[in-house]
Amino acid sequence: MPVNKTARTVQISLPTGESAEIYYYGATVTSWIAGGKERLFVSSKAALDGSKPIRGGIPICWPIFGPPPKEADESLQHHAKLSQHGFARNHNWTLEHVVMDRPEGVSVRFALDPTPEIVSIFPHPFHLTYVVTLTKHELSTDIHVVNPSPTKSLTGAVSAAVDAVTSALPASVTGSDSKVPQSVDDAAQHELKFQALFHTYLAVDDASKVKIKGLKQGLTYLDKVGPEGWIERTWEGGDLVIDKQVDRVYYGLGKNEDVILEDGAEKLTVHRVELTDVTTWNPTAEAGAGIADMEPNGWDKYVCIEPGYVKNWKTLAPGKEWIGQQVLKIARGP
Numbered sequence: 001m002p003v004n005k006t007a008r009t010v011q012i013s014l015p016t017g018e019s020a021e022i023y024y025y026g027a028t029v030t031s032w033i034a035g036g037k038e039r040l041f042v043s044s045k046a047a048l049d050g051s052k053p054i055r056g057g058i059p060i061c062w063p064i065f066g067p068p069p070k071e072a073d074e075s076l077q078h079h080a081k082l083s084q085h086g087f088a089r090n091h092n093w094t095l096e097h098v099v100m101d102r103p104e105g106v107s108v109r110f111a112l113d114p115t116p117e118i119v120s121i122f123p124h125p126f127h128l129t130y131v132v133t134l135t136k137h138e139l140s141t142d143i144h145v146v147n148p149s150p151t152k153s154l155t156g157a158v159s160a161a162v163d164a165v166t167s168a169l170p171a172s173v174t175g176s177d178s179k180v181p182q183s184v185d186d187a188a189q190h191e192l193k194f195q196a197l198f199h200t201y202l203a204v205d206d207a208s209k210v211k212i213k214g215l216k217q218g219l220t221y222l223d224k225v226g227p228e229g230w231i232e233r234t235w236e237g238g239d240l241v242i243d244k245q246v247d248r249v250y251y252g253l254g255k256n257e258d259v260i261l262e263d264g265a266e267k268l269t270v271h272r273v274e275l276t277d278v279t280t281w282n283p284t285a286e287a288g289a290g291i292a293d294m295e296p297n298g299w300d301k302y303v304c305i306e307p308g309y310v311k312n313w314k315t316l317a318p319g320k321e322w323i324g325q326q327v328l329k330i331a332r333g334p
């Protein structure tokens with residue numbers, strides 16, 4: 001069976017031998033086998049029982065990436081109280097649909113909607129779906145974010161238009177302009193603000209020997225490592241290598257600027273749609289040894305390349321949808 005369900009996972013496979021495994025917990029992809037080998041790293045100490053986010057695979061960071069925002073304005077007051085990377089990675093998703101089940105490709109769709117527990121920390125309506133598609137050389141992951149808040153009724157729209165016209169008139173004519181800010185506030189309250197990121201742990205033979213290519217000279221990146229604390233720098237160009245602890249967010253990559261991971265003779269392309277920022281992370285022994293669910297020397301066996309929309313906040317109006325996609329492609333095998 002190309003789609004096999006177990007109590008905790010959904011496994012998809014092709015007759016040619018490629019496969020992937022997705023946990024309901026966090027909709028975390030924990031395995032992608034292609035070209036005869038495992039392409040994702042999962043720590044042997046990762047909790048797989050739903051007690052904490054899975055250390056490895058492709059956890060989904062939503063609606064925030066990293067620690068919660070400090071100095072948040074009113075619209076981010078709930079985001080500011082979330083835990084690191086948000087709640088999508090540590091809640092159970094449901095398998096909604098098998099989108100495609102063919103010898104050349106299998107695709108499954110998961111969904112996450114507010115539960116009472118989520119509403120108690122994040123009282124903003126949302127509907128998330130997540131489509132994982134396996135083909136011979138590629139694994140693609142698409143997150144769809146919908147703001148299901150009702151769009152303004154016609155009456156509301158007419159009243160807003162009247163407000164807009166009256167606001168342009170002097171108070172001596174209208175008597176008051178107090179209605180206008182009211183309707184603007186209403187609209188803003190129903191906007192959905194979020195960041196989104198695929199925290200992809202790519203398995204490698206030896207992290208100290210890989211080359212990360214495709215990051216263009218002149219990009220701004222946030223460097224999270226170093227005595228100065230988090231600081232923005234300008235990328236000098238060339239290959240990024242793991243010769244020390246690396247934790248950086250590269251901002252504003254162009255549409256077709258794929259990031260390429262070279263691991264000896266192997267080459268893997270990370271293509272992005274709508275995900276303008278890319279985090280690169282490897283803690284090395286320096287920080288990795290302090291991570292409770294990291295296996296000994298686990299940091300030698302992976303590099304995180306994490307496509308996301310994280311520099312700014314995406315703002316989704318009621319009724320709107322946003323889709324972010326990552327496509328991992330084996331460009332050259334052993």
Ligand SMILES: O=P(O)(O)OC[C@H]1O[C@H](O)[C@H](O)[C@@H](O)[C@@H]1O
Pocket residue numbers: 053066084085224247248279280281304306
């Ligand atoms: O330990 P976690 O919450 O899963 O986060 C793991 C890592 O995620 C990202 O890559 C961040 O840039 C890192 O700063 C963080 O350490």
